[in-house]
Amino acid sequence: xxxxxxxxxxxxxxxxxxxxxxxxxxxxxxxxxxxxxxxxxxxxxxxxxxxxxxxxxxxxxxxxxxxxxxxxxxxxxxxxxxxxxxxxxxxxxxxxxxxxxxxxxxxxxxxxxxxxxxxxxxxxxxxxxxxxxxxxxxxxxxxxxxxxxxxxxxxxxxxxxxxxxxxxxxxxxxxxxxxxxxxxxxxxxxxxxxxxxxxxxxxxxxxxxxxxxxxxxxxxxxxxxxxxxxxxxxxxxxxxxxxxxxxxxxxxxxxxxxxxxxxxxxxxxxxxxxxxxxxxxxxxxxxxxxxxxxxxxxxxxxxxxxxxxxxxxxxxxxxxxxxxxxxxxxxxxxxxxxxxxxxxxxxxxxxxxxxxxxxxxxxxxxxxxxxxxxxxxxxxxxxxxxxxxxxxx
Ligand code: FEO
Numbered sequence: 449x450x451x452x453x454x455x456x457x458x459x460x461x462x463x464x465x466x467x468x469x470x471x472x473x474x475x476x477x478x479x480x481x482x483x484x485x486x487x488x489x490x491x492x493x494x495x496x497x498x499x500x501x502x503x504x505x506x507x508x509x510x511x512x513x514x515x516x517x518x519x520x521x522x523x524x525x526x527x528x529x530x531x532x533x534x535x536x537x538x539x540x541x542x543x544x545x546x547x548x549x550x551x552x553x554x555x556x557x558x559x560x561x562x563x564x565x566x567x568x569x570x571x572x573x574x575x576x577x578x579x580x581x582x583x584x585x586x587x588x589x590x591x592x593x594x595x596x597x598x599x600x601x602x603x604x605x606x607x608x609x610x611x612x613x614x615x616x617x618x619x620x621x622x623x624x625x626x627x628x629x630x631x632x633x634x635x636x637x638x639x640x641x642x643x644x645x646x647x648x649x650x651x652x653x654x655x656x657x658x659x660x661x662x663x664x665x666x667x668x669x670x671x672x673x674x675x676x677x678x679x680x681x682x683x684x685x686x687x688x689x690x691x692x693x694x695x696x697x698x699x700x701x702x703x704x705x706x707x708x709x710x711x712x713x714x715x716x717x718x719x720x721x722x723x724x725x726x727x728x729x730x731x732x733x734x735x736x737x738x739x740x741x742x743x744x745x746x747x748x749x750x751x752x753x754x755x756x757x758x759x760x761x762x763x764x765x766x767x768x769x770x771x772x773x774x775x776x777x778x779x780x781x782x783x784x785x786x787x788x789x790x791x792x793x794x795x796x797x798x799x800x801x802x803x804x805x806x807x808x809x810x811x812x813x814x815x816x817x818x819x820x821x822x823x824x825x826x827x828x829x830x831x832x833x834x835x836x837x838x839x840x841x
Contacts (some may be wrong), residue, residue, distance in 0.1 A: 475615040526548065639687050
């Protein structure tokens with residue numbers, strides 16, 4: 449337990465051994481699950497923690513008051529790293545009322561699978577807890593539809609859950625951490641994985657936060673922010689700038705005998721001739737960072753694979769797996785590949801690309817074995833037409 453301000457206490461927990469969050473996010477220093485207790489005439493708990501740490505949360509709360517004294521729990525966001533321990537508090541204190549957005553309360557019904565006292569935190573509504581006033585502010589898609597911020601006017605403290613947070617577990621939860629470079633690295637990584645696909649929502653969130661001029665930002669992971677609020681907001685500002693370059697096409701392919709490679713080059717030549725900037729990536733020779741950058745900054749894609757055992761090859765699936773069904777939605781895509789027998793790779797890739805929300809060109813560019821000069825010329829024309837359509841959008 450740490451006292452942050454008058455009547456405001458940090459009751460969160462550390463998880464330094466966590467190596468990966470949500471299966472895919474590396475967490476080299478682990479993380480923290482932050483929760484806060486505010487004692488007005490009513491006692492309010494902001495967020496809970498991951499279920500694995502429920503007992504530690506309860507111990508921290510009990511350093512301040514019995515869990516039975518909690519009147520209100522505010523769930524600013526319901527991902528189970530913040531709502532997982534809620535069931536244990538409800539076991540002890542079934543009279544507590546849970547505040548959250550309508551989406552959050554619906555989520556909690558499906559997480560808790562039990563009845564509980566609930567109240568919708570309407571946008572810009574205020575709750576007087578006796579001595580302190582809480583203002584609820586909707587912040588959808590930061591990073592779930594359920595997300596809200598809660599602002600305590602008297603303390604100038606805003607509870608943002610994941611927003612402006614960081615999977616960083618240091619020696620302290622304040623900003624006086626010794627490994628600032630490590631924190632900066634994790635802050636950037638956290639942004640990329642958690643908020644990178646919601647740049648417009650991030651801009652909106654930054655406007656909301658700045659309009660409050662908070663003295664304290666109580667995040668749900670990593671340090672509580674005081675001195676560095678504007679520094680972190682500035683990073684989010686920079687990272688949420690638009691990155692897609694209109695007229696930029698990236699061609700990703702693999703090739704066993706150079707046939708699909710020749711198709712890639714012909715399509716790229718055609719697209720360049722129409723005026724597009726085209727990057728061509730033999731996937732196994734490109735770094736993850738190069739592919740990631742190309743995916744994020746391109747306005748359209750081409751994916752090429754030979755067929756092996758009735759399917760596309762794994763490196764191409766891997767790149768498609770990095771396409772964001774949110775951020776990259778509606779980008780045009782063209783599928784191509786050489787084949788020997790039945791040639792299922794193109795259709796399979798097209799189905800996956802459509803599933804991700806890409807606008808897949810209806811014409812699959814397939815060539816049996818080695819493309820002839822006539823095939824290559826057709827591919828140049830196809831690449832040119834694809835690029836011209838992109839430029840005319
Ligand atoms: Fe930290 Fe979206 O949960």
